[in-house]
Amino acid sequence: MQFSTRVLVLGSTVGLGAALTAPALAADPGTMDVTINIPRLKVAEYHKPYVSIWVEKAGAKAKTVAVWYDHDMKANEGTKWLRDVRQWWRVSGRSLAFPANGITGATRAPGAHKISFSRAQLGAAAPGQYTLVIEAAREVGGRELLRIPFSWPAKAGAGGRAAGKTELGAVAVSFR
Amino acid sequence: MMNKRLWGFAAGAALAALAAVPASAHRQWMMPSSTVVSGDDVWVTVDAAVSNDLFYFEHQPMRLDAMKAWAPDGTEAAIENKSTGRYRSTFDVHLTQKGTWRIASVADILMGSYDLNGKTERLPRGTTTANLAERLPAGATKVKTAEANNRNEIFVSVGEPTTTLFKPTGKGIELAPVTHPNDLFSGEAATFQFLLDGKPAAGLPVTVIPGGIRYRDQLGQMDLKTDAEGKVEMTWPEPGMYWLNVTTPQVEREEGEGGAPPPLARRASYVTTLEVLAP
Numbered sequence: 100m101q102f103s104t105r106v107l108v109l110g111s112t113v114g115l116g117a118a119l120t121a122p123a124l125a126a127d128p129g130t131m132d133v134t135i136n137i138p139r140l141k142v143a144e145y146h147k148p149y150v151s152i153w154v155e156k157a158g159a160k161a162k163t164v165a166v167w168y169d170h171d172m173k174a175n176e177g178t179k180w181l182r183d184v185r186q187w188w189r190v191s192g193r194s195l196a197f198p199a200n201g202i203t204g205a206t207r208a209p210g211a212h213k214i215s216f217s218r219a220q221l222g223a224a225a226p227g228q229y230t231l232v233i234e235a236a237r238e239v240g241g242r243e244l245l246r247i248p249f250s251w252p253a254k255a256g257a258g259g260r261a262a263g264k265t266e267l268g269a270v271a272v273s274f275r
Numbered sequence: 276m277m278n279k280r281l282w283g284f285a286a287g288a289a290l291a292a293l294a295a296v297p298a299s300a301h302r303q304w305m306m307p308s309s310t311v312v313s314g315d316d317v318w319v320t321v322d323a324a325v326s327n328d329l330f331y332f333e334h335q336p337m338r339l340d341a342m343k344a345w346a347p348d349g350t351e352a353a354i355e356n357k358s359t360g361r362y363r364s365t366f367d368v369h370l371t372q373k374g375t376w377r378i379a380s381v382a383d384i385l386m387g388s389y390d391l392n393g394k395t396e397r398l399p400r401g402t403t404t405a406n407l408a409e410r411l412p413a414g415a416t417k418v419k420t421a422e423a424n425n426r427n428e429i430f431v432s433v434g435e436p437t438t439t440l441f442k443p444t445g446k447g448i449e450l451a452p453v454t455h456p457n458d459l460f461s462g463e464a465a466t467f468q469f470l471l472d473g474k475p476a477a478g479l480p481v482t483v484i485p486g487g488i489r490y491r492d493q494l495g496q497m498d499l500k501t502d503a504e505g506k507v508e509m510t511w512p513e514p515g516m517y518w519l520n521v522t523t524p525q526v527e528r529e530e531g532e533g534g535a536p537p538p539l540a541r542r543a544s545y546v547t548t549l550e551v552l553a554p
Contacts (some may be wrong), residue, residue, distance in 0.1 A: 179314035185552055188313065189458070193435045 128253045128274035131216045135233060136268030139209035146238040147206035148266055149180060151187035152214070154221050155230045161190040162222040165214060167204045170197070183236040186244055223251040231259075235266040243267045302484075303337055303546055304518055305378065305429045306330045310457050310550040312433045317370045319431050321378060324363040328488045329518045330548070332363035337427075339364050341382055347374025347437050354378075374437035375457060379428035383446065387420035387539060421539040424448070427546040432457035445473030448521050448545035453506065459551045461514045468506045469521050471543060475505030479521050483509060486516040514553040521545040 137148060152165040166187070169177030178197045182188045197203065201220075223229055228250050236242040243266035247259040253274040260271040308320040322330075323337035336359045344352040356367045370376055385402040388395050391412055402410050404422065411418065424447025430440075436455040443449045450456065454465035469476050481499040488494065499507045501521075511517070522544045 175315045179317065182309075182311050182313035185311075186554070188311070189460075189552075193311075193313070193432075 128255045129218050130275050131218075131221060131231075131249070131253070131258070132273050132275065133214050133216070133231065133233075134269075134271045134273075135207075135212050135214070136270065137207055137209045137212065137235070138263070138266070138268045140240070142240065144239050146240070147208055148235040148237040148240070149184050149206065150233065150235045151184045151192065152231065152233050153187060153191050154223065155190070155232060156222075156225075156227060159222075161187075161232075163187070163191045163195060163199070163202050164216050164220055165204055166192070166199065166202055167206050169206060170203045171205070180236075180238065183238075183242065184234050185236070185242065187232070187234045218251065221251075226251055231272060233261075233267060233270050235263075237266055241265050245270050247272050301325050301327060301334060302329060302518060302520070303427055304330055305337070305380075305427060305548055306516065307378070307429050307431055307548070307550075310429070310431050311552065312370060312431060314433075317433060318367050319370060319376075319378075320365065320367050321429070322363050322365050323380075326362075329484055330486045330516060331489055334362065336360060336362060336364040337380070339366060339380075341380045342366065343379055343381075344368045345377045345379075345440055346372045347376060347439055348372060349439060352376070368431075370431065370433050373434040375430055375432045375440055375455070377428055377430055377440045379426060381428075381447070382423075382425045384423045384425070385420050386423055386542075387418065389415040389419070390417040391415050419539050421541050423542040423544075425544045425546075429548050430456045443470050443473045447472070447543040448476065448479070448523075449473075450545065450547065451505075456547065456549055459511060459549055460554045461511045461551050462554055464508055464510045466506055466508045468504065469501050469545065470505060471523070475501075475503075477501055477503045477505055478524065479505070480524060481507045482518075482520045484518045484520075485513060486518065511551040514551050517549045517551060519545075519547050519549055 133152065135150070150167040151163060153161050153163045155161050168181060175197065181192055184192065218224065228248065231247045231249060232244065234244040243263045245261040245263055245267055247261050247270065249258050249272060255274055258272040258274050260269060262269045303325045306322040322332060323339065324332035324335065325337055326332060326334040339354065339357050339359060342354050344354055346352045352368060354366045355369060358365050368376065368378060383403055385398060385404055385407055387398045389398065389411060391414055398420065399410055407420065426447050426449065436457045438452060438455065441452055443451065449470045451468040451470055453468055459465050469479055471479065479501045481501060483497040483499065485495050497509060499509060501507050523542050
């Protein structure tokens with residue numbers, strides 16, 4: 100009992116304060132890297148998609164870690180279409196204020212985009228099973244949602260992938 | 276000498292036009308441009324009509340005289356850009372607050388009759404409990420009345436849905452959300468509770484019809500009944516807009532059936548339009 104508690108404390112210390120801890124413990128990952136491919140589409144009218152990324156855990160409120168939208172329009176007008184990222188809007192977006200600190204980002208062009216999250220950002224302080232959810236919705240286009248389960252503590256290296264068919268390309272997760 | 280008696284289907288139908296009760300067979304509806312809204316400066320536009328097919332404006336516009344809107348904090352908001360055309364009415368509401376808005380047209384009508392000089396006369400159109408005394412001519416006897424409360428309302432949520440607006444008025448049929456009406460997804464079950472005069476109403480018939488009737492053969496109507504707690508549960512088969520109607524039970528009568536008209540009854544009806552999103 101006592102022993103496992105100590106292990107837990109140690110684990111979270113490493114996760115949160117990787118910079119402060121000894122290099123010998125660096126094998127315990129504290130960061131998730133996500134690579135998101137936004138497909139190049141042959142359409143007459145193309146707008147870069149709105150993309151939301153969030154973390155789900157059974158029994159906990161969904162935690163948004165990133166939302167890419169037209170955040171720089173005058174009078175915050177780009178928020179009008181946030182509800183089209185409809186699952187995210189339901190589980191998390193509708194309770195946030197925009198622009199959301201540390202979450203809001205600009206829309207991304209087709210291609211591969213890497214984004215990293217610390218364990219704290221992911222809200223994954225407690226060990227257990229989580230799901231990373233990526234949802235994209237495009238103006239005059241479609242919508243797609245991908246789910247990648249992960250657990251924490253995580254193992255360094257590749258950590259799951261999913262591939263979209265329409266609005267998202269391959270999405271891969273790894274830990275370091 | 277008021278005498279509240281039952282007011283049956285045939286008599287009710289005969290009075291429908293007079294008393295502004297939604298005529299049987301024709302459905303009164305409102306269609307909002309959105310029910311789930313994000314953004315800082317948003318509006319909703321609503322079409323309002325009476326027609327057979329849902330949701331096609333093809334018969335009569337809904338009158339906007341009694342149309343009102345309430346912000347999430349309970350304050351009344353303006354109905355803007357009102358217009359009534361041949362087949363539909365339309366108006367806008369500026370959604371200046373976060374939370375759930377209500378847009379409603381409520382009619383509280385007193386139906387009935389009185390005797391004067393040996394003849395039975397109907398209560399004039401526009402009679403209410405409040406103005407009955409002044410509307411009745413001197414010498415009227417055998418006054419029979421029954422109240423009809425008709426509520427047609429929709430909800431629109433900016434950001435997170437709220438429930439502050441669901442405090443019942445205690446009059447007619449009202450919705451108490453177990454499931455919030457702006458949080459509906461196909462394949463999921465939703466539960467609503469209906470109150471009649473502020474109390475859970477058991478045994479009320481509930482009709483749910485998906486929009487898009489014109490382009491399909493089957494109506495797809497769901498016929499439900501409120502349970503002992505006034506609750507009804509339904510699972511949405513498809514995403515889309517649904518028309519929901521709750522009424523006090525009506526006596527079914529064959530056309531041309533003879534005999535005395537059925538007695539006067541208190542009537543109430545409730546209509547809302549619900550948007551069900553894809554998961």
